[in-house]
């Protein structure tokens with residue numbers, strides 16, 4: 001075919017696509033969505049034109065959608081000046097099948113197909129899901145080197161999740177972007193639906209209010225609505241942060257933290273433990289970030305929760321046989337990591353010296369939740385791995401990966417006496433970063449010449465870890481050469497940051513971030529590194545690299561090969577049998 005003919009054909013095709021695109025309605029849940037039989041979702045039909053409600057013909061497998069089960073409808077004649085919108089709230093489809101939804105409204109039409117699936121009977125009583133937020137393979141390797149030691153190429157022991165029998169690579173991309181954040185990646189684990197960056201428990205529609213986007217039901221809600229099991233949410237971040245929030249909350253914007261705190265309270269989860277007390281106390285009280293006078297701490301107490309604010313109180317409440325419900329908030333913001341709490345005593349440890357460890361929160365949660373003979377779902381997040389990968393602070397990320405390993409060990413010990421427990425350990429997404437050698441201070445020359453690679457790397461000289469698995473000295477003379485590959489302008493020091501978390505870049509002129517000069521003042525041979533991210537980036541970013549999931553216990557055999565993150569939801573609901581007798 002001649003080039004001019006190809007070009008004119010292409011032009012015609014593109015023109016045609018544009019025209020069709022211009023008059024096609026948009027439907028949520030989106031095309032290719034998988035929907036758990038019996039779970040609730042909002043059906044939203046967005047038209048480009050203003051039409052009358054009665055002119056919208058929507059047929060699901062040939063039957064009008066008003067024959068579906070739903071709690072109510074809403075018709076918006078003209079939404080945001082764009083066109084009409086029809087919403088069906090809390091739709092439930094019980095029958096397992098492939099579905100085709102066809103919408104016609106005047107000149108507009110659209111079609112999506114959904115797969116509604118069942119689970120079969122329950123295979124397990126309890127599910128414990130550990131999220132190592134942003135945890136990479138390099139984080140794991142660094143944690144294993146520091147915590148377990150390596151001699152002549154052999155690790156002296158393993159992380160607690162290294163020996164789990166089932167492993168999968170997880171694809172983490174969202175519906176809108178290759179690169180996910182913790183909101184939409186956790187939302188995929190918790191709902192089985194893909195969504196966009198910053199969103200959880202909703203599809204990203206054209207709704208103007210962040211709380212009005214079409215909802216999909218979460219594992220936390222399914223546990224509460226369809227079972228007699230208990231629910232636990234544990235994180236060392238603010239408990240309103242994206243990962244813990246996505247267990248129960250629905251919002252287009254993860255920064256709706258006051259609303260998320262309200263949702264956590266309304267969820268009736270038996271255990272809620274973490275940081276973020278600022279959103280649980282009324283405005284005007286110390287550290288409060290609320291915009292109203294609601295005192296959720298008091299309301300938890302009124303609802304019968306044991307309320308704790310320190311490690312000592314947590315341990316006591318966890319051991320108390322009468323504790324049936326437990327709310328603990330140990331920090332107004334994110335909690336401190338284990339390198340600071342145990343070794344360096346930096347960041348906010350001096351102000352909050354009595355914060356619990358993730359192991360103690362996990363143990364207290366298991367003590368309380370296991371009192372329910374029907375079982376439980378517990379989510380435990382090691383959030384700070386991500387919080388330290390962002391500012392390129394690999395040592396702090398490694399210490400918190402060791403802490404995650406310790407917390408998983410608590411769960412494995414629980415599973416020894418409760419074998420009907422599925423344990424899943426997975427990142428929600430990854431970061432850049434890998435180990436390229438060993439930095440040896442005794443090597444001559446400028447800083448970069450101290451990086452030994454291949455045979456020159458040898459081994460680092462971190463001291464043998466203490467009983468808790470942590471080396472008590474991190475600024476040793478032979479250290480891992482751990483380099484991130486996506487970064488802002490910064491100074492590479494090749495040393496641990498002993499005075500507090502690394503702050504790689506600070507605001508320069510306008511929106512541009514520049515290397516933080518303090519690190520050159522502290523260490524004169526620090527190397528200036530020109531950023532490879534846009535100049536407005538002040539920290540490193542998430543990666544599309546696969547996440548490594550490991551699992552053990554009944555139902556864990558489902559996790560294998562490469563899996564989409566929505567398949568993790570299916571693994572959880574399948575193990576719990578949340579759609580046990582679907583109609584065919």
Ligand SMILES: [Zn+2]
Nearest residue numbers: 134182386390
């Ligand atoms: Zn992150």
